[in-house]
Amino acid sequence: MRSHFCGQLNESFIGQRVTLCGWADVSRNLGGVCFIDLRDHEGIVQVVAEPDNPAYAVAADVGYEYCLKVTGTVRARHSVNSKIATGAVEVVAESIEILNTAATLPFYNHENPGEDIRLRYRYLDLRRPEMQRTMRTRTALVQALRRHLDAAGFQDIETPILTKATPEGARDYLVPSRVHPGEFFALPQSPQLFKQLLMMAGMDRYYQIARCFRDEDLRADRQPEFTQLDMEFAFVTEQDIQDFVEGMIRGIFREVQGVELADPFPRMTYAEAMRRYGSDKPDLRIALELVDVAELVKHSEFKVFTDWAGHADGRVAALRVPGGASLSRKQIDDLAAHCAKYGAKGLAWMKVEDLTKGRDGIASPIAKFLDDATLQAVLAAAGAKEGDILFFGAGPYKTVCDFMGALRLKVAKDLDLVAEGWAPLWVTDFPMFEWDEEAQRYVALHHPFTAPKVDDVDDLVANARTAVSRGYDMVLNGNEIGGGSVRIHRTAMQSTVFDLLGISKDEAQAKFGFLLEALQYGAPPHGGIAFGIDRIAALMAGTESIRDVIAFPKTASAQCLLTSAPSPIPDVQLAELHVKVREPE
Structure with missing residues (x-):
């Protein structure tokens, strides 16, 4: 039905006769001439119907999103439209066929x-x-x-x-x-x-x-x-897999987006990512980092800090936000409410107004609970500068990571602290298991077929709580875009992992018997x-x-x-x- 796509036309087509099909994006009847912006999947081109041509009568009746077939000749456009790829040319219609009319649409392209x-x-x-x-x-x-x-x-x-x-x-x-x-x-x-x-x-x-x-x-x-x-x-080893897919992703972005990603991608362990960013998929475009201050505040008079600073599974962390002293009390309260969604019981803060004045230059509801030495040590550890605000989180380690990590993302977005560009990252050495308090059992952090770093079954059983897996994630701009692992390829290890996850032998046989059987017949490392x-x-x-x-x-x-x-x-x-x-x- 058509010879060309609308969005393909340019000055090289001037003088050529073309047949196009598409939808009427815009139709303008100016009395002496009709203009139709004809659109298909390749783009838009302007069609002109002049009054001395039979196409004019048809064009005058064209409505929004009518489906059309247009035959005409390409010519240079008198007024170039630089906003569209075909803006230097237009098609003078010889014939316009309405392939289908369109009822009044529930919305228009220019609406949201x-x-x-x-x-x-x-x-x-x-x-x-x-x-x-x-x-x-x-x-x-x-x-x-x-x-x-x-x-x-x-x-x-x-x-x-x-x-x-x-x-x-x-x-x-x-x-x-x-x-x-x-x-x-x-x-x-x-x-x-x-x-x-x-x-x-x-x-x-x-x-x-x-x-x-x-x-x-x-x-x-x-x-x-x-x-x-x-x-x-x-x-393969995990390094073999990571090297290949990193090259693949780098090539894909070069081909599709025309951008060069880092070579090689930065790498960090799960433990480091949680410690520095409060997330296992940190957005490295944001320079803000968490700083542990438990040792500095464990003898303070602020009970929230001291309770968790001395707790084996606790954490007290600070987040410095450059220029954050300008935040209003309402904005701080809104940030606290945001943190509450991720488990925070409260959000302590300090505004650094004038470092030369000591504690008199600090605006904070908690500064009074810290002696001068502790206050100065906290400011130094966080790298505080005038005009900054420090936020503090205290509680169970994982909970503090969750809400301080969420705070880091939100405050960076609110204050325009997210750099442009692409920030890829490998996160490695994930824990094998997480303890589910409600179910009172371990759950697999990736999935139950991920291999542990240790090859010895007894070692895994004895150290299940701290066991590290051969799992890895690829992260891009704070999004996990890929996740994988080296798999278990021996029956004894797979059965042990099932057992640690609370999957009974009968259940494992009923649900995964075919896998356990296959592992017995020379399964390769994979x-x-x-x-x-x-x-x-x-x-x-x-x-x-x-x-x-x-x-x-x-x-x-x-x-x-x-x-x-x-x-x-x-x-x-x-x-x-x-x-x-x-x-x-």
Whole structure:
């Protein structure tokens, strides 16, 4: 139907006859002439319908988002529009065919409709040039990844979508089996076990652009169904994996974004990241760091500090914010409320107004509880300068990390302390386990198939609380974009990890018997990593939410407003699946 795309036309096409198809982005009837901005997925070009041409009568009736076919000749534009790529030319219409009219739309391209409207009419939202750009960025990302991996000898292998439920089954989407009454498949949270089995099958290097599913509470960077680049390597160490994928990501950003990432990426351990930044995915564009001051304040008169300074699992940390003395009391209270969302019981602070005046130059509700020597030691440790504010957090180590890390991000954003550019990072040496107080058992920090640093089973059992894994994450601008590990490849170690996680032998056999059996038949050392395609695409496109780079995303309540899913199922269909619905209590 068409000879060219709208956005492709430039001065080299002047004098050529072209046929274009697209939508009327803007239609202007100026009486003596009609102008239509015709838009397709490549861009916009101006179409001119002059009164001595039959196309004029049709153009006069064109409305917003009418679907059109235009044939005409390209000529130089009298008034160049530098805002669009085709702004130096226009198409003088010989004929305009209305392929379809459009009803009054719920929103216009120049508006900023609410997200509910955008998702309800997603097919219209996707027509917008901004959404076309973000989706093309995603396409370019996936194409570049495939080229890189294909060239490196990886096999693209599909793994099952209908699979077995995991021990953390509450997060699985379940699919009832019609032919096996009372039994269920689960949609995969990742292809983890199948890709390990592929290594045991001698496939050596595997990848897949995998669709994954997780039934969990949503945030801007979470969706119930998401896409990841899944990879696995045989006969490798974590360094082998990291070196390869770091080069891959550096090449992808060069190709898709035209930017050079650091070479090599900085590296830090999980413990260092938590100590310095209060986060296992620190944004290195922010120069602010946490400083431990427990030793300095443990003999002070401020009970909140002394209680936790002497506690084995406690922490007292300070955060210096340059120029923060200008913050109002309301702004400080708002920051305290933000910290409360992450477990803070309060937020102590000091404004450094004049260092030459000693304590008289400090404005703070807690300074009176610190003697002069302690006050000066705290200011020196934090590197305080005039005009700064110091924030303090005290409590359980992990809780202080959480809320002080969240404070660091918010205050940096509020005060414009986030540098431009890209800041990649490897975070390594994650703990093997976290202790779940409520469940009174260990849980895996990555997943139960991650290998520990130690090879000895007895050593792992004896030091489970402090055990370090061979897990690693790739972080970019404060976002975890990839996570992986070297896997357990011996049956005894895998069984021990299951046991430490409170998975009984019977449960392990029922859920993972096929894996434990496969490990007995010469399983090679192997490891891998998975990258969040949605997250990387969102970062490349410069958008806050991954919903902007997913064609048909769900809402924060896991609904599809376009199709009204999820929806009730007729009783007859439920009966065929041997399922009965219980009304919520």
